[in-house]
Amino acid sequence: MGKALKELGWERSEYMVATKVFFGTGNSEEPNARGLSRKHIIEGVTASLGRLQLSYVDVVHAHRPDPTVPMAEIVRAFTYLIDQRLAFYWGTSEWSAQEIQEAMTVAREHHLIAPVVEQPQYSLLHRERFEVEYSPIFKKLDYGSTIWSPLKNGVLTGKYNEGIPPGSRMDVNKEFFKDSVARMDTEEGRKEIEKVKQLTKLAEDKLGCSVGQLALAWAASNGHVSTVILGATKPEQLKENFGALKIIDKLTPEIKQEIELIMDNAPTHPQTWGR
Template sequence: MEFRNLGRSGLKISEISYGNWLTHGSQVEEDAARECVRAALDEGVTTFDTADVYAGTRAEEVLGRTLDGQRREGLEIFTKVYWPTGPGPNDRGLSRKHIMESINGSLRRLRTDYVDLYQAHRFDYETPLEETLRAFDDLVRQGKVLYVGVSEWRADEIERALKIADEMGFDRIVSSQPQYSLLWRVIEEQIVPLCEREGVGQIVWSPIAQGVLSGKYLPGQPLPAGSRATDDKGGADMIKRYLTDDLLTRVQELKPVAADLGLTMAQLAVAWVLQNPNVASAIVGASRPEQVRDNVKAAGVKLDADVLERIDGILGPVAIRDPEKTGSPAKRP
């Protein structure tokens, strides 16, 4: 396993992170989830990403039970706050009340005294940004959080947060967690240049585009049974944008590229996002341990310029690049 600094911070994280969105406590039984985490640990993964909202808080519980007994200093545990975790009006968002209550719940479920990174899962237009950043800074001072980050924020929102932190003497954001893959490149125009300038690193999710870049979805063929595309718990909604014959045909054209490099298509997809110097880690999920073992082989892979050009010639024309498609909620009038 290779390690990179998270942004300009001193925190080193594994190039491959293990994430449990749409798996632990949901698609995957706990015994299988435990095997996946153990496989990640065996392969040298030290960075684990989750969120309070995943599987209605159950994902944090499963991860906490699975990591219990591991040397805590040898792990980087990340979680997030924003989405509803209860029925009340204050059980969501980035108010001081919700942040303070949510971190306590996350720490209890994760069976730890602190998290290495606490991330604002989306931007909250109903809470003053100063209130959110002060609450995060207080958690750092209390030792419950070591670093703070964001997920799916627009470039202007990240820039505002950095400016306020500098003005008020708060700890700065060190990370951004966006979707990023060969097919979803919306961070490249605005977010990456800003973050490179400001010392903010990317921890990217869905580098295999919900499995599309593994090559298992074939043009004109039925969807594989048990795949993400047939999951009615949320996976199918995320992946359907990619299930066109033109796009799937182009993905198949990556097979000889991967073969020439001695990589699987999934390994090629993960390795590609890691070529971006602003990316500190790629999050992979899994329902089976062998998927983890396969994906981690992308760590340390270097792709030459001619390979990158060849890949871009195949998928560049269908890649989504519009920065307005960042997953931050729609701006309210």
């Protein structure tokens, strides 16, 4: 990416770049090679900037929570990155709502910089955590979100409706996607495929779009979704994905209700008794 950005020659103010830190880039099992220690956060982001050929990133995410490191150390390290102009903002990824709240409390109590955005998985086939657990932090703390896997590893494009086609992501990367591949042979996986087939008909008949565009538009239409991460492997896929922007306004309450009837997986929100 660093090479591509350099060759494009864009003004730095014209685009945003985010990076993540936690797992490291090698296979080392040494404790300082991964995690959210102050040492690894600062060294990891500095190394990422070198690969990107940038002096700063716009957002840096803590790619996972790290229970082995005190929250105060984590928040101080990200505050340091921002103070040193190596990043403008920091966020979380796959943290629990409780962990996010703890980070924000630590930041407030110690006059440090709090995280502003979570990077969770969210799609028509993966809704519970985003819509239930994170709901309070979105509403009360104005926390942002950058969602990943909005097409559930390509399942919501319809490409796997008749099995795993040769050359597809699940075919080429069987080991990496082994859990997703195995799920497709389960009763639950087969039910998901049937739902995708019904969504495909709805998308084509009533919206004049692909099922993938419908799925992306549905995710982006959620008021708590700030950004949608796309994982295209071909230019034409990216162009088709961008077509979802034209579908968002077509998702009327009636269409969304039809989608809900097909999916039948809306999470149940806990009773708060007026709180």
